[in-house]
Amino acid sequence: MNDSRKKEILKYAAVMLIGLGLNIGLYWIAHIFELPMWLDTVGTAVAAVTLEPAAGLVIGYATNLFESSAIYMSDTIIYYAITASCALIFGIMLRKKGKISWKRLPLAALSYVAVSAVLSAVISIWRDSPPSSGWELMIYGNMISAGAPSFFAYAVSAGALKLVDAAVMCAVTPLVYTVLPESMKNVTHISATTWKSPFNTNP
């Protein structure tokens, strides 16, 4: 293994570990203080933006694996779909030809809120389970008692928390990106891939 490859692997590992730490750490903070947010996808967005969407997808899976095995039940791993949407939306929308376009951050955040709310509602209805967060459950309960349809109640309660999540992500993602040393950014090993994929973010 040559030195440049070793360096690349180390950079990937470092950023992905930071992302995973952010996901789990921030999730615990939100959980302990019973904040109206999840915050378990902030690190996913950071990795997707700093490295590439695939890195976000991998650490997103690691986070969901931790949550479903240590906190919830194994069947909650299916909520990975939401984490994956975060990695794809932030990674694809913010990275353009190898450069980060922060102007697109609000649009990416709003897209994430919309997509994750719909996904969350679909999965919750499919699993036939109530929302697992206290805040989400409260909003959901209020909406149901006000006569709202079940899907709408699920989507709005999940969307409300995701809106707060997205606001935090809008602040934390650029901050972490700025703090990280230049050598840790844009280390895409896939520069030689041929097609014009949004995943292939190198110029």
Added chain:
Amino acid sequence: MRRYIYGLIHNSDAHRRDGLCYDWFIMVVAIISVVPMMFRDNSAPIFKALESVTVYILFFDYILRWMTYDMSMKNNSIWAFFIYPFTPLALMDIAGLLPTLGLLPSSFMILRVLRLVKLLQYSKSCRRVLNVFRKQGRTLASVLLIAVAYIFISALVMFIYEPAENFPTFFDALYWATTALTTVGYGDIYPKSDIGQFISMISSFFGIAIIAMPAGVVTAGFMDELDSEEKEKEREAEGNE
């Protein structure tokens, strides 16, 4: 990163040791994942844990395959990501996982056996057999059609000539024909009249040849596959020299 993952799961470079290890790892996990199904009472905590861990790993493999599916396609189109979940192997992969994730009713638990489809994806020998079925599909289909028709005709003749107490329904006759012609012969239903026994002798005599035909087609295809692999290896070796 995606290129690395692609190389790992598709073993694009035959000399990659990590790719080979990954293939074996997933195959072993797929086999272990069906172990709880082999016990009548599989509610023990060890089985639950085994089920959860293997499902996590297989689900991750599914995601990795999805993530790199565009690289397996010649045109590298972005549509690959939308197409992948609907490919037969991906459908079987996810169908094998959903019952454990509680996203399908318990009556679908049998779908868990589909996890063994992973062996088709990762085992070279299984891939070879799959290739044979793919290449010889038409021949096999026509030979199978002949075999099925022969069984049907034998059953019909037997049903007509044998007394009703020996073969009460046509399904019994069909069951007899299938077990007799495939040489399984449980012996629970058999012809007792002279004419019935004569029909049985004749149909078994020709039936053996017809029923053996699909096996012959598969064997010949398998040999062809091995031959072409050998030739490819030789060509590669010559190219390297």
